[in-house]
Amino acid sequence: MTDTLLIQIDRSEGSLQRLIGLIERRGFHIDRMTVTDTGAHREVRVGVRGRDSGRCVQVLSRQIDRLQDARRMAPSVHSDEVASCMA
Amino acid sequence: MSASSTAARLDTAPKTGARLVVEALEAQGVEIVFGYPGGAIMPVYDAITSASFKHILVRHEQGAAFAADAYARVTGKVGVCMATSGPGATNLVTGIANAMMDSAPIVCITGNVASPLMGTDAFQEIDILGITLPIVKHSWIVRDPADIPAIFAEAFHVANSGRPGPVLIDLPKDVQVGVAAAPRETSPSKDPARRIDPLQLRRAEAAIGVAERPLLYIGGGVRIADAVNEVRAFARATGIPAVSTLQGLGALPADWPANLGMLGMHGSRAANEAVQACDLLIVLGARFDDRATGKLAEFAPHARVIHIDVDAAEIGKLRDANIAIAADLKKALSALSPHRPRIEPWVERCVRDNANYAARYDAPGDGVYAPALLKELSEQAGDAFIAACDVGQHQMWAAQHCRFPSPFAHLTSGGLGAMGYGLPAGMGAKLARPDAHVVTISGDGSFIMNIQELATLKRYGIALKIVLLDNSSLGLVRQWQELFFDRNFSEIDLSDNPDFAAVAQAFGIEAFRISKREEVSAGIARLLAAPGPCLAHVLIDPKDNVWPLVPPGKNNADMMHGEP
Numbered sequence: 001m002t003d004t005l006l007i008q009i010d011r012s013e014g015s016l017q018r019l020i021g022l023i024e025r026r027g028f029h030i031d032r033m034t035v036t037d038t039g040a041h042r043e044v045r046v047g048v049r050g051r052d053s054g055r056c057v058q059v060l061s062r063q064i065d066r067l068q069d070a071r072r073m074a075p076s077v078h079s080d081e082v083a084s085c086m087a
Numbered sequence: 088m089s090a091s092s093t094a095a096r097l098d099t100a101p102k103t104g105a106r107l108v109v110e111a112l113e114a115q116g117v118e119i120v121f122g123y124p125g126g127a128i129m130p131v132y133d134a135i136t137s138a139s140f141k142h143i144l145v146r147h148e149q150g151a152a153f154a155a156d157a158y159a160r161v162t163g164k165v166g167v168c169m170a171t172s173g174p175g176a177t178n179l180v181t182g183i184a185n186a187m188m189d190s191a192p193i194v195c196i197t198g199n200v201a202s203p204l205m206g207t208d209a210f211q212e213i214d215i216l217g218i219t220l221p222i223v224k225h226s227w228i229v230r231d232p233a234d235i236p237a238i239f240a241e242a243f244h245v246a247n248s249g250r251p252g253p254v255l256i257d258l259p260k261d262v263q264v265g266v267a268a269a270p271r272e273t274s275p276s277k278d279p280a281r282r283i284d285p286l287q288l289r290r291a292e293a294a295i296g297v298a299e300r301p302l303l304y305i306g307g308g309v310r311i312a313d314a315v316n317e318v319r320a321f322a323r324a325t326g327i328p329a330v331s332t333l334q335g336l337g338a339l340p341a342d343w344p345a346n347l348g349m350l351g352m353h354g355s356r357a358a359n360e361a362v363q364a365c366d367l368l369i370v371l372g373a374r375f376d377d378r379a380t381g382k383l384a385e386f387a388p389h390a391r392v393i394h395i396d397v398d399a400a401e402i403g404k405l406r407d408a409n410i411a412i413a414a415d416l417k418k419a420l421s422a423l424s425p426h427r428p429r430i431e432p433w434v435e436r437c438v439r440d441n442a443n444y445a446a447r448y449d450a451p452g453d454g455v456y457a458p459a460l461l462k463e464l465s466e467q468a469g470d471a472f473i474a475a476c477d478v479g480q481h482q483m484w485a486a487q488h489c490r491f492p493s494p495f496a497h498l499t500s501g502g503l504g505a506m507g508y509g510l511p512a513g514m515g516a517k518l519a520r521p522d523a524h525v526v527t528i529s530g531d532g533s534f535i536m537n538i539q540e541l542a543t544l545k546r547y548g549i550a551l552k553i554v555l556l557d558n559s560s561l562g563l564v565r566q567w568q569e570l571f572f573d574r575n576f577s578e579i580d581l582s583d584n585p586d587f588a589a590v591a592q593a594f595g596i597e598a599f600r601i602s603k604r605e606e607v608s609a610g611i612a613r614l615l616a617a618p619g620p621c622l623a624h625v626l627i628d629p630k631d632n633v634w635p636l637v638p639p640g641k642n643n644a645d646m647m648h649g650e651p
Contacts, residue, residue, distance in 0.1 A: 013228050018220050025221055062400035068225040068245055 002031045002047040003057040009042050010069040016042065019070055023048055026063055027055040043073070104232030105130035105263040107270060108196070109138045111239035117167050119143060119158060119518055121151035125171025127211060128198030130263035143518065143547060145511065146539035148175050152182020153508050153537070154515030156191040157475060157498050161519040163313060165246050166193040172200055173211030176257075177218065181505055183253045184222040188502025189334065190311055192251035194242050195223075201261040202230070216257050224252035228259070233267035240273040250398040251311060283414045288422055290410045291369075291393045295425040298367035300389075300433045301327045304350070307334025307501065308372015308396060310494035312416035318371060321420050325427055327369065328437040330358040332379050333501045335372070337491030344438045351379040352637045353483040357440040359643040362387050370394040372416050375405040376502070385642035395419045446488060450650075453604050457481065457556050457627050458488040460607050461528065464554060465489035467611050468524035472496055473516050475525065477509030477533030480562040483633045485528045496523075507536030513551045514540055524552065524615055531557040531584050541594040544620040552614050553622040555587050558629040566632045570647070571639070591622040598622040 009015040016035065023030055023046065031047040048057065064070055102110070108131050112120065117140045124132040124144075135142055145151045148170040155166030170179050176197040186193045199205060200212045216226050225245050227238050242254045295301055309318050318338050322329055328345035331338060339346040347358040359381075362368070368390040373379070380386040383405060391409040394402045399413035412419050448459040461484050465472050470492045476482045476499040491497045498516055500508040513527035534555050544551055561579040568576050591598035601610040601623055614623045634649035 013230075014216055014220060014226065017217065021220050056403070059400060059404050062402075066224075066250075066398070066400055 002049045004045060004047050005057075005061065005064070006073040007044045007046065007064060008071045008073055009044055009067075011037070011040075011042055012069055015069040016044070018067060019044060019046075019064070022063060022067065023060065026060055027051045028057075028060060101266045101268045102232075102270070103130065103134070103263065104229070104235055104258065104265050104267065105134040107232055107235040107267060108239070108258065108263070109134045111236050112167065113139050114236070115165070115239065115243045117165075120167045120169055121145055121154040121158075121515065122169030122196075123148050123151060123171070123175060125173075125175045125198065125211070127172035127200055127260050128169065128175070128196075128258070128263075129171075130260065131169070131196070131198065131258065143514075143543065146542050147537065148178035149182050149507065150511035150514070150537050150540045150543065152179045152193065152195065153185065153505075153511035154518075155193045155195075156182060156186045156189075157512035157515035158519045159186075159191045159193055159251075160189075160310070160498055161473065161495055161516045164192075165243050166191070166515065167196070168193060169196040171198045171211065172215070173213045175211075176213055176215040180218060180222070181503070181507075183219055183255065185500055185503040185505045185508065186253040187222040187224075189307065189500065190251050191253070192246035193253045194239075194246055195253060195255045197255065197257050198263065199228070199257050199259045202259045203261070205259060215255065219255050222253070223255050226255040226257070228257045229262050230259075231267070232262050232265045233270050235262075235267070236270045237273045281414055283412065283419055283422055287410055287412050288419075291412065291423060292425040294367055294391060294393060294410060295325065295327075295369070295428055298391075298428055299430060300365045301325075301367040301369060301428060301430065302361055302365035302390075303327050303329035304362070304368050304370045304373055305329055305331040305335035305338045306371060306373025307332065307494070308416050309335055309338045312372060312397065314372070314417040314420060315493055317417050317420040321423065325425060326430065326434055327428070328361060328434060330354070330362060332373050332376065333486055333499060334497075335494060336486060336497050337494040341490040344441060345434055347437060347441050349486055351376075351381065351643065352639075353487060353633055353635065354379075354637075354643070355441075355446075355487070356444040356635055356646055356648075357437065359637070359646060360440060361437050362390075363642070363644045365390050368392050370396070370408075371420070372396055374401045380405070381637045381643040381645075382641055385644075455601060455604055455607060455625055455627050457625075457631065458484050459604075460554070460556075460601075460611070460625065461485050462488040462490070463607065464526065464528075464611050465491070467615055468526065471522065471524045473520060473523045473525045474498065475509050475513035475516050475527045476500075477527070477529040478504050478506045479530045479533055480558070480566065480631070480633050481528050481530045481533075481556045483563075484556075487633075506533040509533055510537045510540045510551075510553070513553070514543060514549055517549050517551045518547075521550070526614075527551060527553045529553060529555050530562060531555065531559065531581055531587070532561045534587070535584075538590070541591060541596055541620075545595045548619055550618065551620050552617065553591075553620070554614070554625060555622060556625050556627050557584060557587065558627050558631065559584055560629050562629070562631075563633070565629070566636075569632070570636070586624075588622065588624040591624075596620045596622060598624060600624045600626065602626040
């Protein structure tokens with residue numbers, strides 16, 4: 001199953017590479033991706049799919065949240081959801 | 088003209104990027120920079136001769152990164168290392184990865200070729216930003232010298248906020264020599280204050296109140312959050328037994344009866360059995376590392392989990408949490424006030440197991456028994472003890488047998504497991520804490536990986552003490568080959584090692600040998616009393632193994648035990 005993430009990243013050097021590298025390194029395929037430069041930022045819409053059943057998109061989302069130059073545009077994860085990969 | 092107006096005029100005068108780098112480091116209160124010069128960082132080295140901070144010239148850039156890492160772990164401040172482009176930068180990589188895996192805040196500064204040459208395969212050009220993307224919290228290439236003050240201020244903030252880690256600033260040479268007429272103002276980053284969810288706190292208190300077999304699982308986050316006092320107060324108030332990860336050792340006093348020691352692959356039997364039996368695991372700044380959990384699916388099979396960590400991405404990564412508190416550990420523990428649970432039978436069982444399974448030090452023979460030596464080393468050094476360990480059997484023996492007064496006293500490459508960490512880490516720690524008994528605990532395999540830093544010890548008179556446990560082999564690999572590869576010993580023989588005491592003496596460092604058990608006590612005393620750097624070359628039995636051991640892929644109840 002492909003999950004779609006919508007992420008805003010800075011236009012700084014390395015920001016796109018950092019995001020793509022993180023997604024692949026954490027065990028996800030990138031099925032599709034579009035990047036739109038809005039002038040102030042870039043908006044990335046990316047479809048991801050875990051390489052195996054142990055990959056959890058909620059965990060990936062929180063790992064993306066740690067990037068200094070990226071912000072998920074979806075609502076932030078609720079604390080109850082934080083608790084479980086199955087949320 | 089008054090002195091103050093002169094200072095103001097000078098402060099706004101045009102400055103080179105290199106000068107701005109020095110001022111940015113001074114503005115952060117940097118005391119020591121560990122580094123090594125080279126072509127692409129020469130303008131900065133030209134500027135630092137008038138800096139207020141000290142520069143320590145290491146003999147390999149990896150040593151600079153490890154030393155900065157240890158300086159940061161001991162002080163809680165940001166460590167700084169610096170290197171030139173190309174091989175200088177790539178030599179930092181292992182140290183950066185080490186800092187990332189163990190959440191050590193370091194700022195790494197690299198020179199690079201001039202901007203027009205970047206991307207042309209110029210001499211000593213490397214894409215260090217690209218190479219290090221997976222192993223930094225963040226990184227910058229500076230394109231305008233006017234940005235230097237703001238980028239450096241942000242870099243120090245990012246490195247040491249939230250979950251700490253390494254950051255990298257790449258400085259093209261033209262940016263170092265370029266002049267910034269009006270450096271841009273720094274705008275300190277502001278982290279949104281993270282509110283601790285009171286509902287989760289109350290749920291945690293309720294879970295603790297009804298648990299029959301609760302257990303604290305203490306990780307390196309306790310040191311990083313400076314939450315030792317809070318953890319000790321929590322343990323005292325609740326009476327809940329505790330296990331620690333490699334990085335959490337020292338958080339609780341070693342002589343506390345319900346401190347069951349380290350869990351995991353080389354953990355104590357009491358710790359691992361408690362984890363397997365507990366019905367509530369209270370995880371404090373730990374991340375369910377595989378060396379701690381063994382077979383994850385069978386780890387703590389009866390336990391509900393309360394997970395407290397500043398990094399929300401660690402919660403639910405490997406083990407679902409029933410109660411998740413993504414918050415600063417110090418604040419979260421202060422906000423928790425559970426009733427003391429009625430768990431006397433459980434505590435009695437844990438304390439009894441802890442006593443029954445305690446390590447023995449009555450190994451037969453008159454050869455040096457490394458566990459006993461390390462225990463005595465920590466006892467002779469006392470509360471001033473700080474160990475900087477390398478990686479291998481000696482690292483596990485140190486974890487099992489040393490008494491650490493706090494987690495700040497145990498520096499070890501836990502996540503990356505980088506051989507070669509011990510000597511430069513000890514160097515960084517001793518410079519940070521000259522009052523402490525800082526001792527590098529190394530093995531013959533690890534020590535030779537950064538042996539060149541003996542020259543740094545000599546140059547600066549850094550009174551680091553070194554215990555080099557020499558079993559003439561790559562001991563941990565040999566142990567695995569003995570146990571899991573049918574004794575097919577492959578490339579582990581180091582019987583042609585140099586005379587390490589003679590090597591140290593050639594660097595101008597006092598050194599001596601310990602080869603018999605009867606020499607141990609006096610040898611440790613001599614080592615600790617030496618006024619300068621000193622190395623004790625300790626010969627141990629190549630056949631000694633680290634026990635107990637959970638075989639890879641097994642659950643923590645499947646421990647193998649050997650004789651002392």
